[in-house]
Amino acid sequence: MGRAWRVFAQRGMRVIAQQLLNGLVVGGVYALFALGFTLVFGIHKILNLAHGAVFMTGAFVALYSVNAGLPIWLAFLLAMTASGLLSVAIEIAAFRPLRGTGEAEFGAIISSIGANLVIITLAQRISETRVMRFPFGTFPVVIYEIFGLRVSMLQLFMAACALVLMLILTWYLYRTSFGRQVRAVSGNERAAVLLGINPNKVYFQTFFVSGALAGAAGVLVGLAFNSIHFMMGEPFLLRGFVVIILGGLGSIPGAMLAGLLFGMIQTLTVAYLPSGLTDTVIFAVLFLILLVRPNGLLGAEAAGHIGARR
């Protein structure tokens, strides 16, 4: 009896560990998506509702490049660049005219919904409303076994990508002169302009970085779930909300932590709760966390905010 129980418990532990590992990988991708989102909010104080469309564009560009015969790593870089540029275009077309009108908070909601609609409609036209997938073998299917846990090469690649991009972002924000300018504008735009920082240059950079991160997340999700279609951004936008709020708006370490946490909570609820209740649990947790900590998990408004000194 005791032995049987131990075997059962061991097996249960292994299942949980496997689920946690899967959640960690998915969470890394959520973190990538949410980082760009929270970066723009931290500096602009606006919610970019077209972020999901940029994410989708990343997956599309990578898919069409692979179909055109390019290797996956080139397609990946191309997708990041294209979605970065798209994000900059959204900034110039939709957000720049609103700056200084005093209506940016609400106006940006409308204009980014407009941009979202334009991009999604174009994507629908281009893809003819199909659900597409990367051709088989785009990414080698290799499965390793580590400590009894099954890890695919794709999962390792996803985790590595997420980790490297997060490190680069942290280095860029906290260790370079550009990053210091970005944080200066985020802290006090007027003072930064008086010190000779060109805010448009800062906006260009942050939107490019934000878009490129979303594009990378799009390619990774496209590779992992093999379902690329023009509406794929919307659920990620909703989950992106949850992640950035959990972490505290505008907080980079908060977004990373919350992304990983969210990925694990999601895989665990999917695995252990009736499937219909996943969303209920996730959003109820979000609601409760907000009640206890009105500024998010890592949010004493300024702590960990990109404007704050580290």
Added chain:
Amino acid sequence: MINFFIAYRPVFDLFLIHAGLAYSQYIVLRTGAFSVAVPGLAAIGAYCAAILTVRHGIHPFASVVVATAIGTLVSLLLSLPLARLRGVYQAIASLAFVQIVLSLNLYAQDLTGGAMGFTGIPKLVDTVALLAGLVVVFYVIASIDATRLGRSFDAIRQDEAVAASLGISVTGHQMVAFAVSGAIAGLFGALEAFHGYALEPNQFGFGLLITILTYVVFGGRRSVVGPLVGTAFLVALPEIARPMQENRLLVYGVLMIVVIAFLPRGVYDTLRDRLRHRRLAANNAARAPS
């Protein structure tokens, strides 16, 4: 004229329902609270009315009244936790509420029909009833605007600290706004239930939330007429742009960006403010030489 009206009646009905929901959103924004719980409240009202009448045989009029009351009650309860939050945090918490209502609607299949939807609702509400509902809502909103209550709302929206220092209870006034919002959402949810034969959980989701918020901000979130103008414009636009066929949504998106870039306070509010400025300037110019 009659032919035109009959042909476009569904569009007109859609306009009436959405205008009602837009006012439910408007009254909350008016007090500076950024809550977007309207779709969730409307879903509660709609399902409540449908279940009471279809399953329990209660008179439709009574179930509309009950739906309105329950909408008010839920909104009041929701305002208690939301009062702790500000700005985008409040918006996301209320979005969480909408998602919870949506997923519970999908989960409680025995009660709501789940993803298959709730069917077999008698169609009892026509254009006239919807119009009557909207007129009542408009009257309530306009009276709030014309009285001390409306000015207190404006003061709270513009500067909470100043309003509080003038002796205006921020939480109290926002609770009033939430109650009105919940009543309107419950009422129009119930009307929608009796208007469309069937209910489906996803019709009260993120899409509706964005649509309603767009109506209010697009038309103007300060004036009483703004939400009406925004709803009318955005509901009519796809019909007007029908010749463009598959480019319709493209045009819709581009127009949203362009209009808000040039009229950042919303169509009605910006134009009204400009007209006022021009009149003031003209008055001053006329007075200056003498």
